[in-house]
Amino acid sequence: MKWLTAVLSLGFIASNIQAAPTEGLDLFKLKVVSSANDVDGQYLSSNASTLGLYDGDDFSPVRVYATSSKKAGCIQLHTYPVGIVDHAIALVGSGGLMTLTDMVNPSGAKPADGLVTEWDSFRVSDTKLTNDGKGTWVAFPAAKNSWSVKWTDGSAFMTTDYMPVEIVMEPAGEGRYNEK
Ligand SMILES: *[C@@H]1O[C@H](CO)[C@@H](O)[C@H](O)[C@H]1NC(C)=O
Numbered sequence: 001m002k003w004l005t006a007v008l009s010l011g012f013i014a015s016n017i018q019a020a021p022t023e024g025l026d027l028f029k030l031k032v033v034s035s036a037n038d039v040d041g042q043y044l045s046s047n048a049s050t051l052g053l054y055d056g057d058d059f060s061p062v063r064v065y066a067t068s069s070k071k072a073g074c075i076q077l078h079t080y081p082v083g084i085v086d087h088a089i090a091l092v093g094s095g096g097l098m099t100l101t102d103m104v105n106p107s108g109a110k111p112a113d114g115l116v117t118e119w120d121s122f123r124v125s126d127t128k129l130t131n132d133g134k135g136t137w138v139a140f141p142a143a144k145n146s147w148s149v150k151w152t153d154g155s156a157f158m159t160t161d162y163m164p165v166e167i168v169m170e171p172a173g174e175g176r177y178n179e180k
Pocket of ligand 1: 047048054055143144146
């Protein structure tokens with residue numbers, strides 16, 4: 001009986017592995033939600049590695065997938081498609097104001113002098129993305145009809161034209177590690 005149970009459970013495991021031939025990645029777009037119509041429903045895209053809300057057809061929404069982080073309850077967000085070099089979304093800044101940045105090879109990178117870089121302390125709760133700890137996302141009007149989106153812990157000096165916003169992880173299909 002013991003033997004039979006062992007064989008059955010082995011068979012169960014084997015068929016489960018076959019059911020998932022290659023590892024699929026759940027992809028997400030990062031959508032800004034705000035009571036201010038100007039930015040509500042817009043997706044974050046990347047311009048020269050800085051994430052924001054950009055006006056124009058050249059800018060397509062960034063797609064990310066989540067992996068676990070060493071920090072309890074936190075995740076990392078990597079950009080998709082997956083290239084030879086890993087890219088992750090990071091918060092880079094100082095003085096309590098952090099910019100969402102597309103970071104190359106985050107696990108091997110050294111933070112720039114005087115700047116705080118955080119890329120393994122994102123949290124998702126009820127589809128909403130936050131950084132670990134206290135703070136909020138804010139959007140500022142920027143050049144060329146665009147908006148910059150930053151994280152603030154509340155200590156930053158800010159001009160009065162900022163708007164508090166939320167970032168929602170919106171499902172964007174499935175990707176694969178080897179897809180270009
Ligand atoms: C994109 O970034 C470049 C370099 O920083 C800048 O000159 C350009 O104005 C930006 N484009 C938009 C639409 O913000």
